[in-house]
Amino acid sequence: MKNVIWFIVCILALIALEAASVYFIMPFPGSQLGLAEGETSLDRVELAYWLHLHMGWLRGIGLLLLAYPAYRLLIRPLRAWQRYTAFALLLVYGGVLYIVHQQMMADHMFLQPTTKRVVPMSQNKIPLDKLVIGFEALGQATAYPIQLIGYHHQVRDTVGGQPIMVTYCTVCRTGRVFNPLVQGQADEFRLVGMDHFNAMFEDNRTGTWWRQATGEAVVGPLRGKSLMPLSSRQMTLREWAHEHPNTRVLQADSTFAEEFKGMLTYDKGLAKGKLTRRDSASWHPKSWVIGVEHAGFAKAYDWNQLQTNRVVNDVVGGEPVLIAMSPDSASFGVWNRRMGVQTLTFHYTNRQLIDQETKSIWTWRGHCTAGPLKGRRLSAMPKAYQEFWHSWRSFHPQTQR
Helix, strand or coil: CCCHHHHHHHHHHHHHHHHHHHHCCCCCCCCCCCCCCCCCCCHHHCCCCCHHHHHHHHHHHHHHHHHHHHHHHHHHCCCHHHHHHHHHHHHHHHHHHHHHHHHCCCHHHHHCCCCCEEEEECCCCCCCCEEEEEEEEECEEEEEEEHHHHCCCCCEEEEECCCEEEEEEEECEEEEECCEEECCEEEEEEEEEEEEEEEHHHHECCCCCCCCCEEEECCCEEEEEEEEEEEEEEEEEHHHHHHHHCEECCCCHHHHHHHHCCCCCCCCCCCCCCCCEEEEEEECCCCCCEEEEEEEEEEEHHHHHHHCCCEEEEEECEEEEEEECCCCCCCCEEEEEECCCEEECCCCCCCCEEEECCEEEEEECEEEECCCCCCCCCCEECCCCEHHHHHHHHCCCEEEE
């Protein structure tokens, strides 16, 4: 009977070890605790990282401890039921190993494109009303549909000679573009899981885990370092192409047609999943906000209010900003209101955006089309994003709203 008890204890410990390796970095019940309180502790991620580094010898010790009672029960059992019980538990352990390492690992659930096609607008098949993350460098522009990168989580590309890593986390609704240099060298990244419901990537050279929403290294040799963020814009493909007629557009990889179907309604906040659906009310965890960060200060703006008012004049980190929504109610821009020595104040009247100081008429893109300032342009604020309220407040705990 001692062999039976010891065998059961060892096999259950091995099963718990395998489960723990993914539990703390995947959206299981209780695994991402602290969201509502804005918890910043990384204890769970640190434990998951430690298990990730030491799983080999931990598993080895467990199997060694299991070897003798397994031999006694499988080869020389006192009773037939002991052999069947041992065999059944080994099958369970094998099943757990398969599920954890083939189905629950984040980089097995969300795969990279097998064929990446980036084409000019003349060859584009992406509907114009789809949301994209747009990036421009040295006169070359490229649009990355959220429906596609939301599944892949990251896509690597080169735009205007600049290597970039376009990322998206559907659970946080965070789109970010980074320079993929680690210690001065371009690196490869894989999706490893999440922290506070936000995607984490592991770099290939150092094994450091990086948070998608901020680019910060949260555990590993480079902890405390950050990937360089690159300025990007979110809007519909129609609006992006209007600004950048020569843009290229990432196309869908037919290998993942079914996965992309699951993202079909995500753009408009109509996803059915508990983690990705939108709360249409304001200031709920899954409500949409526009987050703006400048000079260490952060503010969040209610998407519903912006849809009603169309413009918001405010100050973030000592800088006067304008948040403007496009007529399609899906695209937005955040601009610096300074024009030379003058600070402009904007209002929306008769479907026109007008500054109070000169009575000039502007587009939501920050372009002046009529009046004393005709031809002038407002400069964009580089860190302005649409995301879920729970994400913004988690990674900007001192945010105002």
